[in-house]
Amino acid sequence: MFIIIPPLFIILLFAVYHYIRPTRTNSTYKHPDPFPFPKHHIYPPNGHQGSKSPSHEPQRPRRKTPLQQQLASDKALYYQLQNFQDYPEVLPVARKRLLELINHCIQEVSKLPDQDKAKTILSIPSFDAEALKNFLQAQDDITTARFQEYLKRRKDGGEREMFKDRSYAEYWIRQSAPVKYVDGSWLGGVHRVTTRPQERRWTKTAWQILSEELGDGDLEKNHVAVYERLVHSVGGKGRGDEKEFVESGNRDARVWTAAVAQLAVSLESGEFLPEVLGFNMAYEALPFHLLVTNHELKELSIDPYYFLLHIVIDNNDSGHSAMGREAVVGLINSAPNEVTAQALWRRVQAGFILAEGLPTTPTPHSPTILKLLEIFDRKAITAKPMHIACPAKIGGKNGKTISEWLDPEKYHSHCHDFLIALAESRWITPGEPEESRLLQELKWGGRMFGAFTNEEVVVLRAWIEELGDQTYLVPKPTTVMEDYQKFIGRGKLPRAVVKEQMPVQVQLVDAPKGATEAGNKTEIPLQRALSLLILAAAPFEYLPSNLVMTASPNGMAAIKVLRALYGFLPETEMVAGMDEVHRGEPLGVVEISQRLGGRLDESDGLVRVVMGMSRMPRKYWWELVGVQMGLVEGVMKERVWREYGVEKELVEELGQIAGRVRGVLRSSVEKAGKEERERVRRGQWVVMEALQKGRRRSEVEREC
Template sequence: MAIYDTIPEPLKSKPPNQPQADKVLYHKLQNLSSYPECLTEARARLLELLNRTVHKTLTAQNNSNTILSISEYSPEALHTFLNNAANATVQKFEQYTARRKEGGSREILPTFEYAKYWIRLAAPVKYVDGSWLGGIHRLATTHDDHRTASRTAWQILSEELGDGDIRKNHVAVYEELIDTTGNSSIGLGHESRFISNIHNPNQDPHVWTAGVSQLLISLFPEEMFPEMLGFNMAYESLPCHILITIQELKELNIDPYYFILHVSIDNNHCGHAAMGAAAVTTYIDSLKTGQEKEVAWKRVQAGYMMAEGLTTTPTLITDLDRKVEKIFRDKCKTAEPMHTFCSGNIGGANGLGKSLSRWLDPEKFDDWSLVFVKTIADSRWVDKGNPSGSKLVKELKWGGRMFGAYTSVEVRTIEKWIAGMKVKDSFPESKGAYKTFTGNDILSISLLPSATKPPSQRLNTQLRLNIKSFHDLLDPPLPANITGLSSSVLGTLLMLSATPFEYFPSYPSNVSTSEGMAALRTLRALYGFLPEDGLCAGMDEVIRLPDDVIGVVELGRRLGGKKPLEIRSGTMLERLCDYVTKLSRFPVEELSKLLGCQIGFVSCVLTRESGLWDGAKGKQPTPIESKAMEDIGARIMGAWHELLMASAEKASRIKWEEVVEGWDVVVSSISGIVQTLNEGVVRKQTEGCNRQLRQTDGRVDLMKRACAVHFTDEIRGLYSSEDEIMGVYTSTDEIRGV
């Protein structure tokens, strides 16, 4: 090795490659509200990965141990397959244990320093734990017939996210492991520094592709529901590498609890593996025809193959890695005095990297030798797959500053090592594999336009002027006369109350906060899950009878409620639905307003004290359902109480003024809806024209003339047109009867 003062990096940066593209997409998908345009790229990448993994499995020499071995679906065949897969994992681990007992060395984490490095490399996958289910069970994108299956899958998601307890949140547990191993400078999963080659120099293609695949599969929950369930079923099956990682971390005195957690909670008796299979069988068994079931099973298989076909752990140490490690080790002592004044840094900033002289310290090199080999491979000194274009090789040859310091065999070994790093970016042979196998065309998925900014508030709202304290939010000033409201409208409002925080689980890194945990506990209450008791419900939630599950969506449906897209366009109810559902797509940016919306629904709809239910016509909640609604409201307010108190004192991320604004939109809208549906006003309009309406064909014109007399300016101001007024009024029971 030659003496030089600095380590110059190559002048030209590397051209874009797929691993780098996946890193960028990973960041965009965790900040989707800021990058809505990436949905086109995301859909294309999802199709690429489905094609690649389906083709890989279909063309494998032996399919007898893959999901393809179940050519015709049945619950029994699936159960047998999953049991066989679990037994195979046990056998592999027993073989590993036997190798170790015979004197074999650790196979994944050879040294303490390498284990810390490996933990950092694995972070892109661990920081999106559960994200493959992030889009499931939303109101607008979940078919009514599939809500039982999606509810089971959402319970898995809830447990991945800690059931609202930050200590149990899987991402938070891994963040703690990152901190305790000295890797905290890489940042959190949603932060830009996490994908920075300076702050987090991680070029491992496996982890970025696996991480981005988990984010991709959940983007289109309505169109890709079977694939999501299949992906989840594969991902929740216990792999052997987790068992090995636990053993080797223990030997290195590094806390393995994150990995132990995934062995215990993913068990195939009552844990996530069992629940994942239950979600699949519930879904397929709910389909009506044999053809529907056959198509659905193919798509479940495709999702399963995608999860199984992508390696989720950092690239294993190869024989060539070890040969190159030995070459560098042999040079350490000789090179020791030659790099004293080398100020350049290899391996990133903030303590992750080191100067060359420190890396090659003979007394410490054995500790981090493999880390050095991997780190220099990820540096700009190596152009992966291209030895002749690599700065390292150029320096070892004639004209380079290390010419003669390495033998020809050593140089050839390094060249072979670099050539073997080439990452295959494209798989043209797999094009069309997914569509051919499933018959589904992912390119037909319509990319719903995502707003680049939250919706503006378009309703006349002034109630916030009277809000002075938290307790004022629980006493909404609704009209005293509530005799024209129908239970179907209240059912719709009940269903809408499930939406404010429904996008939060799609951002696992952002959920691992106190606000995220409160949002998750809110969703659990709204979806009808049992109160948190510090334990894991697991299959207990799956086997609950449907009648025992009282969630706001199911209850709203029973009362005649509608989903937002089913509401008559142009009405105040439709405008409220549009505002809340669009705002919900910005769960981080608009957290405070969304919380205000949620409290508005609690104070108006989830309690009988508001008076709305007492005056409503039509089907009424049963006493049990009414009690359930009260409990849901209490659980929601309990989840946020401390954070709201802190926000009033400006001691939390929640902005009090925005909470009041969101509350005002909901309460003012509901108040306006009540006013326009008021039975007393309707009666005045109908009493004078009922007889004439029966005798004339001009019903609508006559009713408009009658309405024009009786509507006050205040009520008229809540609507954009006379047609909108008629849209609301013709929905009342009395006028519908006329």
């Protein structure tokens, strides 16, 4: 029996060998990308379509579309914001990006026909609490009706509408990770020691939402940890704040842009509070896609609990939707006059529009992509042996060889990632099929001529054209606040806050033996004690701006400490929800100090050092544990406040708060090693030395 080797197979093997063989020069020629066929090899200047030996001239950098440039920029910004303590220079960049996004979303909603605008938050031109409640309820009713229609379609034999198969569902979960790892981060900076006194009642309600998203200090219930476990179960790798994760195959531009918006607004929430509360109110509403996602993941035997959590905990009766609305209503109703109230409302609307205008789910596969996936699926068996000799990879350092991508046994599990990697490779020029080398190789004279039929090439061409779609591009405005300013009208815009840099390079020294015990007996002037009582809430206040960091035992300890210092009820197996809101105005250490006439003295050297360290929780974690312990023992003892003549109820409240904080910190230190415990003592000494000697700003900075 004769074996007939297809001529095409022979041509392809010869072409691959001819290209990858060592050249007769002093060095081996290596092409920088996995599809090493420069255009001028196929189309020489004279127009003859023939083969030529590879040129050794340097390749020009591959041209990126504006959307690809945006993707690269937002991914870099995401990483720096997730690690902001190492990139302090990123804050003004993030603020500018945030304003660009707000501007863009306001522009988009302004283009809507009047009948469509009437369905948005703009349907409430002037603030009215009842109108807002009815609007949000109407949105939920629309979502419920849509889901009922969906269920009817499915019952009548309709196919899944979000996930065609398990492979795509797993891909979708991995692609969604950037925005899920920052879910709730917009509230990370909403309630700090520097928050204005008149706003703290409502920022505390918003922070409670964040606390419940983080499991109220229980890692098992932490939403980021829940999603991280889900991602790892479907083949994802790395933590959300690591470079490995950012450099992986997550290349959906709109997901990264949405994630950047959430991180940026967190670090600027002091000046963007109305926008933050509006943003939060939109996010806590029930979206249709969440109901469908939960339903279809169950069908595919993928754990949907992360999505179920958000369906139930965000309810508009006692959950986060109701709490988010309460925070908005409370803030606006507390305005000193009608003009201020309406200006706040416009800014709340801007935040709502920002959240509504930035999709948080991966871009759905178009019919063209689905057809192309089927084409490559059919080609996999034939194509794999033809590319065995090609060692180059598609997808960068985390990519695979062509043979690995087209392995028939594995193709289906990573086919979606393959298309992304192919789109990012030098084979493809997004939006320009004729400039794409892959398409050129399929023509006469190309090394893949005949591998695709006419109809298959039409699909491939359509896909390349789709890659040029700039729908999710956020254009750079000439003035980043122009449309925002028009939208706000005469309202006061967020101002850029340029604060003096806090001292963060603290030279810590070992505490003398018995020094911390001596510091506990130090007498402090009343006004300084009140200032330091406020400071007691500061050591861990920046941690919630990085939700990935909180998804750890240490992070959960910090959340419990903050809950105690902020005046929340002790943790239980359940969530407090609106019960906490209905308590009235419970007091944390900041409120107790302010009630006694205290204020934070930012000229105090100890204040400056501690607040500087608090901005770098990853670097100074154990020192901050010591600082927190030092402040609790130095300024929160009941004896100290009784001697000041403070009323009994407040003294007892401080005692209960201090007891809860001590319990959490003691548990953390007991699990620490010798080196970590020494760092804790150094942190304690920062506080105790300042208390003992009563040093002011210049002295503390000089010694530290």
